[in-house]
Amino acid sequence: METTAVKPGLESTFNLLKLTFTIVPIVAGLDKFFNILCDWTQYINPVILDLLPFSADTFMMIVGVIEIAAGILVFFKPKIGGLVVSAWLTLIALSLLVGWHYADVAVRDLVMALSAFLMARMPLT
Template identity: 65%
Template sequence: METPITQQPVMQTFRLLKFTFVIVPIVAGADKFTNLLTNWEQYLNPSIAGLLPFPASTFMMIVGIIEIIAGIIVLKKAEIGGYIVAAWLTSIALTLLAGFNYVDVAVRDLVMAISAFSMARLSRVAA
């Protein structure tokens, strides 16, 4: 069955957001092991780092695994994965805002969270 012409922009938007939220979490998660894109530990709120029973680098690797899993969930079940990614990005933004560090990154993560939430909502009509 062919998609009506009015449905095409919705489908295209959904596919673009899905592609984004599969690739970006997987790449960012994998980079937590290599720090090629950035030194991820710098974004860890110092008060949280002080509470950890292990090094910040270990924590960031755990974060990386979570992000990779989130990207895979988006690939398999976009609606569920979208809500997970949105919640994850919101929590990251809130921890950055709590320490008033990297406010620009926090704002960007909130915008990405809204996009992931929107993708999850679109998946109900586009999938």
Template identity: 60%
Template sequence: MDSNVQLVKKVLKYTFGLVPIVAGLDKFTNILTNWSQYISEGFAGILPFDPTTFMMIVGVIEILAGVLVLTKTKIGAYVVSTWLVAIALTLIFSWSYVDVAVRDLVMAIAAFSLAKLSENNYSKANN
């Protein structure tokens, strides 16, 4: 049982460490998608700068969150979980990309699960 828990924790750690880093880096290249399309027109209208610049800022935050998961798993997992909920709520309130919002909520639950796994007796030092 203990080895299964450690395996799940490791898989979640690398998933929520690497995926935000890749997504964050892609905010600068738009290879995976045009990230600015996820910003509602209303929100884009109140930004003090171009939506592309905003997405680059988001990219930096995501890269930092991914690095935090890899180095301080418990704290990083809570940060990623909160970040994913915030993204999902933004999408739900604008009623655009609701499918992505649902997916992000599921990922937030998984990141929260990683944080909880990192708190209990199964966790190792520095997590």
């Protein structure tokens, strides 16, 4: 069996990304219940909002639970969790871009999605 040597700095980079993609989704998810950072309902695409069978606040609480679960998944299974977070952030960005609302946030989310994807692909996972 051939072993691959880990390049210097790769392990610390991986650990920093893992920590980031554990904490950020959990904090953002928890904030969906408290709205301390912002009013999260403002980011819901109006088309999606019209399709919901429940309130925007309820939708954001569901989103919060998903984000908390994704952050926990990154902590325990970074390869799978990184892909989940990457897909989740990409979907959020696409929903923002469809109505051209918050394009700056969408770009940021796409950069974070790429970072989560790359973390999941690191040979340390």
